[in-house]
Amino acid sequence: MKKLRMAIDIAMTIVLVGLMAYSLIGTLTHEILGTAMIILFTIHHVLNRKWFGGLSKGRYNAFRVFQIVLVFLMIGSVLASAVSGIMLSEHLYTFLSISKGASIARSVHMVCAYLNYILMSLHLGLHWNMMMGMGKKLFRKPSKVHSWIARSIAFTIAAYGVYAFGVRQIGEYMLLKTPFVFFDFDEPLIFFYLDYLAVMGLFVCIGHYGSKLLKKHK
16 A cells, blocks of 8 residues: 555656646646646545544644645645636547636636645655655665765755746746746756756755654644
């Protein structure tokens, strides 16, 4: 079961990054990836349904409150993204013949797309210890040198992520300061994805180290 959960999470991460290249990969590919994300997201929550059953049990500390708020924000944002995406569909869901509210749906879809990216990256950061545990299995006796190298790489990626976040205008898109997303079709796709992976790394770091601080407050 753990391997299945891990496989679903990895697949969701790959699809999430792929979705951000909307115009660069074509609307049909984007819709296919969006549909895959909805399916994976649903499976993820079915596999973790016991977590929802335990919400009424145990004590609440700052970390748990943050985690719960983050999860429900993600669910709301993904649902809004899915509904607005279906309304804007040009290929897979045209049979539904939804034409009203396209302008509103376009704004909602753009905001939720970037919000999903940030929220899911933060959520991944909350569970980064699990990933680190798998990494430690590769080194039977991880030394302090390995730990510091890993931290240095993480902070370097996060630092570049701050730069990429600004250059890619992600904050402006989330706040609807810019009505349309700008894509440079002359830019190699690999550079686009590297920037977005760095942004993901930034929020994974924020989620990981922020969770450590939150766990100290009961």
